[in-house]
Amino acid sequence: MILYVLLFFLGASVGSFLNVCIYRLPKGISVVFPPSFCPNCKKSLRWYDLVPVVSYAVLRGRCRYCGWRIPARYPLIELFSGLWAVFSVYNYGLSLTALESFVFFCFVVVVSFIDMDSMVVMDRVVFLGSGVGVLFHLVLNGFSLGPLMWYLAGLGIAWGIIGLIRIVSRGGMGDGDSYIALMVASFLDFKLTVLMLFLSFVVGGIVGVLLLLMKRKGRKDALPFGPFLGVGGMLAYLCGNFIIRWYVNFFSL
């Protein structure tokens, strides 16, 4: 139990750093220096302002110095990072696979939120993520040819399908979207990659229709697709094998 509480706060602290990355990377500010500051009054934050989730609750969601309302997204990302760390170790034990799971989460969150905020896909981050994903896969699954071919096929499909849609839809998706798909797929096996693509279209479709209905977006407004690939990837990671088993059982009755 203590282990999971520690893991939660460790994960949430990483989540706090992810918030920094999401805010600073697109602006070209270093993620290490200067230390965290309030985006509104620029005052440096003290360590007690930076306890993940807790500080937000204690300060009732406002900056201690200028009263700026801190977007709920900050503590939510910390919260989910903590929960994902717990989920990883609960599922995979204290192992390299658990680390892979958490690293996957970090890259997906950073890339998705940057894409959502500014419709920008940061190639450097996405390629770094893909490289790390491939490395984890090779270390954990070895080099045996059969599975490796399936893995590469998964990467190809993720990159190819999004690229194809981009050509057919004439700019409905960007170059970056196929790179993001590639990055997400680099952490998944073939089956989960196919499921990830499917889920991202389902979630993207539902959100698109809801936004149209609520008149938040017109038919012509572009919606960044990266976040949906991220959500699809996370869902596939969380409950993909469960969904696949259910699907197979359903059709073999």
Ligand SMILES: [Zn+2]
């Ligand atoms: Zn402030």
